[in-house]
Structure formats: C-alpha cells, structure tokens
Amino acid sequence: MLDIELIRKNPEKVKNALSRRDPSLVDTIDEVLDLDKHRRELIAKVENLRALRNKKSKEIGHLRREGKDTKASEEEVRKLKEDIENLEEELSQVKESLHNLLLRIPNLPHPSVPDGEDEEDNVEVRRWGQIKEFGFEPKPHWEIGEKLGILDFKAGATLAGSRFTVVKGLGARLERALINFMLDLHTSKGYQEVIPPHLVRPEILIGTGQLPKFQEDLYLCERDDLYLIPTAEVPLTNLFRDTILSEEDLPLYFTAYTPCYRREAGSHGKDVRGIIRQHQFNKVELVKIVHPDTSYEELEKLTTDAEEVLKLLGLPYRVVELCTGDLGFSASKTYDIEVWFPSQGRFREVSSCSNCEDFQARRMNTRFKDASGKKRFVHTLNGSGLAVGRVLAAILENYQREDGRVEIPEALRDYVKADIIG
RNA sequence: GGAGAGGUGGCCGAGUGGCCGAAGGCGGCCGCUUGCUAAGCGGCAGAGGGUUAACAGCCCUCCGAGGGUUCGAAUCCCUCCCUCUCCGCCA
Numbered sequence: 001m002l003d004i005e006l007i008r009k010n011p012e013k014v015k016n017a018l019s020r021r022d023p024s025l026v027d028t029i030d031e032v033l034d035l036d037k038h039r040r041e042l043i044a045k046v047e048n049l050r051a052l053r054n055k056k057s058k059e060i061g062h063l064r065r066e067g068k069d070t071k072a073s074e075e076e077v078r079k080l081k082e083d084i085e086n087l088e089e090e091l092s093q094v095k096e097s098l099h100n101l102l103l104r105i106p107n108l109p110h111p112s113v114p115d116g117e118d119e120e121d122n123v124e125v126r127r128w129g130q131i132k133e134f135g136f137e138p139k140p141h142w143e144i145g146e147k148l149g150i151l152d153f154k155a156g157a158t159l160a161g162s163r164f165t166v167v168k169g170l171g172a173r174l175e176r177a178l179i180n181f182m183l184d185l186h187t188s189k190g191y192q193e194v195i196p197p198h199l200v201r202p203e204i205l206i207g208t209g210q211l212p213k214f215q216e217d218l219y220l221c222e223r224d225d226l227y228l229i230p231t232a233e234v235p236l237t238n239l240f241r242d243t244i245l246s247e248e249d250l251p252l253y254f255t256a257y258t259p260c261y262r263r264e265a266g267s268h269g270k271d272v273r274g275i276i277r278q279h280q281f282n283k284v285e286l287v288k289i290v291h292p293d294t295s296y297e298e299l300e301k302l303t304t305d306a307e308e309v310l311k312l313l314g315l316p317y318r319v320v321e322l323c324t325g326d327l328g329f330s331a332s333k334t335y336d337i338e339v340w341f342p343s344q345g346r347f348r349e350v351s352s353c354s355n356c357e358d359f360q361a362r363r364m365n366t367r368f369k370d371a372s373g374k375k376r377f378v379h380t381l382n383g384s385g386l387a388v389g390r391v392l393a394a395i396l397e398n399y400q401r402e403d404g405r406v407e408i409p410e411a412l413r414d415y416v417k418a419d420i421i422g
Numbered sequence: 423g424g425a426g427a428g429g430u431g432g433c434c435g436a437g438u439g440g441c442c443g444a445a446g447g448c449g450g451c452c453g454c455u456u457g458c459u460a461a462g463c464g465g466c467a468g469a470g471g472g473u474u475a476a477c478a479g480c481c482c483u484c485c486g487a488g489g490g491u492u493c494g495a496a497u498c499c500c501u502c503c504c505u506c507u508c509c510g511c512c513a
Contacts, residue, residue: 374477
C-alpha cells in the first residue's frame, strides 16, 4: 500500500511513477485525492460534534451530582447524537472506498527499473555457465521423465486433473534432495529455516498483496475462510505483522520449503506439457525483513544467494531485470533468474527476487524503532531459492544423455545416493 | 466437538456506569546521591488520527474485534475471534 501522505503531498511524483506501469493509474490517484479530501472534511465535522457531545455529557454528570434537572441537556445531546451518527455513516463509507482503492494500487517502481511493456523488454544483467552442446537432439523433460518412469502425468490427471503430476521413484528422491540441498545451503548463509502454515487467513494475503486484487489466482477453503498459500513468501513475510521490532533485530533472514498452490487462472494454453506450470509445486523461499537504508544491497545479496544454487548444480542461467510492465504488484524492483532449457532453446524463470520496500510493511503494519526512537516501516524482500520443480525439469534436460538416462549433478549425489537415473 | 476460565499500556496487574487513557509494580529514559557497580531519592514516558510550519497547542479515537443499551461504556447486553484448563477424538 502506498502512503496516503505521500500521495497527498507529492501527487505528481506518484502519478509519474505509476504511469510507468500503467497510465490509467493516474485517474485512480485523482480519485484517491478526492476521497481523501472528502474524508478529512468529514473527520473535522464529526470530531467537532463529538467534542461538543463529550462536553455536554460531562456537564450532565456534574449537574446530577448537584441535584439539578438535566432533561433539557439530555434532549440536546440526543439530537447531537443523531447528527453524529449520520456523519459517521458517511465517513465510514468514504474511508472504506478509499482503503479499497489504495489496496488495489501497485507499488511504485524504483527509478532504476527499465521502462517496458512485457517480458520482452526485460534487461539481461548477467549470464553464468556454459550452454552444453548435445551430440543429439535434446528431449523435453516430460519425455525424459515419462520414459524413466519418474514423472506420471496420467496419474496426476486422474487424481486431480490437468497441471497435477505424480513424481515417483528416483524422481521423487531427486526432488527431496533438491529441497534439502537448497535449505542446507541457505541456512549455512544465515537464513533461519521455518515451517509455516500452508493455509492462511485472508488478511495475511492482503498483507503481502495477493488480496484483494488477485483472488481468482488462489485456492480457498471456504468452510474455514482459509487460503492455500501460493508461495511461502506469504506466511514468512507476515511473521512480524502488527509488531514493532527494535533496530538491532534487523536484518531478519528466513528460508522455508513449502508446496505452493496456484489456480493459474488465465494461463490456459501456456506450458501445458511438462511440470513447468503446475497447480501445486514445491519451492524453497527466501525472505528478508530489513532496515530501509540497506534494502537494495540486501536485494543484490538475496539474488546472488539464489544464483548460488544454480552454480553449484552446474546449470547455465541468466539474470534479468524486470521492466515496469512485467513488475509484480508489490515489488519496487525485481530480478528474475532464468535457467537454460535445452529442449526449448531458451531460459525459463526459476526465481524472482524482489524488493517491496515498505509496500507490504505498511499493509502488515511491521515497523521498527530507530536509534532516535522513531517508528518506521521495515522493508521486505523475497525471492525463490529456488522453484524446485522447475529446477528438477532443468536437471532432466541439461543432464540427459543420448541413451535416455540422466546424470545426477555432483552436488546432489550425497543427497540422492545415486549418480544416475535409469 | 463438549464444559469452564480469561483477553486492559513493553510486561505483570487493579479497575462493575461519569472525577479513567486508565492505580500499583517491573522494565525504560533523564537527573541527584555515590571510589565503580548496586541500592536509594526526584522527575519523564502509551498508540493512531485531524488541525498545523511544527515531534508546540487544541481536538477525536483506542482497554481482543464488531454491533447494541445509555445524555455518558474498559465497566451492562449480543455476536465473533484468540489464549488457557479439563474431557472426547486423533497424525
């Protein structure tokens, strides 16, 4: 959520920044400004009346003790009360409209974010690794996995429908190995391992920005009004909602393995084969809660921490900086890490590392007390470290051999207790 | 799921209709005293919002959340949420 005071005091600055994402947001800001003005006018009126009512009521108390008649005063206050109630009703409606509007406005992009409309305009910042030359036509991971008997798409469809896959045997063990490998790496770098709930309340999703705008992307357990998490970012970032941390507590680093559940509404026809886009997938997440002055250094570090996984696995990748049009709702700046898929001849996203600045902190009410005792919002960051299923697919493709077998990357062999699948 | 107890400031805890934004204690901050420390003494200090040049003043709101009764609610009534204890069920 954007700071209403910032919008009020620097409307042009806010409009300029937001229009880099979407020019229509300029009108939304004007709407916000109108509502905010109306809101403050109503507050002034209501409060004046309340002050008067409080004064009169106190007088009644004094008069009573002196044994005087208070009928007239009581009638006067009763009338005041009606006026107050009417204005309060109007005020709460205005407040609600304003709040709902603010909750649907995305974060301001950082000045360094390149302009652009979609992923075509993202800017590559670096590459790592040597793309392997195969002496044969590299197969897609779904063919490799099916043939090895480790990916069962038919069983997944039978059990739960499309975009669900059953992983078996050494494939399942490889997936578990990847999770352990990633967690071990991150915890060795100071991230605290967490096992969070996989079901959360609506307000938790408002905190990180998935609600109210992206409801249709989420699975909802209606009887209990709980949502399945689309990423561990949601419970981890919300760990300190409604709290005031002390400056020495910062920075906080967390990592968690969780399944992620996404309805993938509106992505019909995209990546229909394989395990690139699933309704349920495993992910190891990195979350940082940091001092505002250091959040951009922390973003660089977070990104390299995620990259480290691919380096150790020997998977070629590149890092791109998202343009304004591709930036997520809550993010000010985002780096995507994309791993090489030989069968597709292109890089595919396995991580998205973002600095949300105080956008989520304001929604969650997570603050800290600085040296002078002033309360400030923290900055929050998150990044995949990494998307496990996609990395598994990348391993199948990059480590495939002509005979259909797949080598296990060196770094995973102790975990998998095997050096080849097939 | 059943029965009961409870949710008050950073923490503990008093407060059953006005003089309560809230006693007292602990912790915190600032002084004084004091070889140092500790103890002691005195003082300061809740949060959010409106107005404003202002972290000055004034005003409003907040005692788990939301409604209600009343001229007036931390206090009375209703609903919900959460925590704890016991029982049941259960990985």
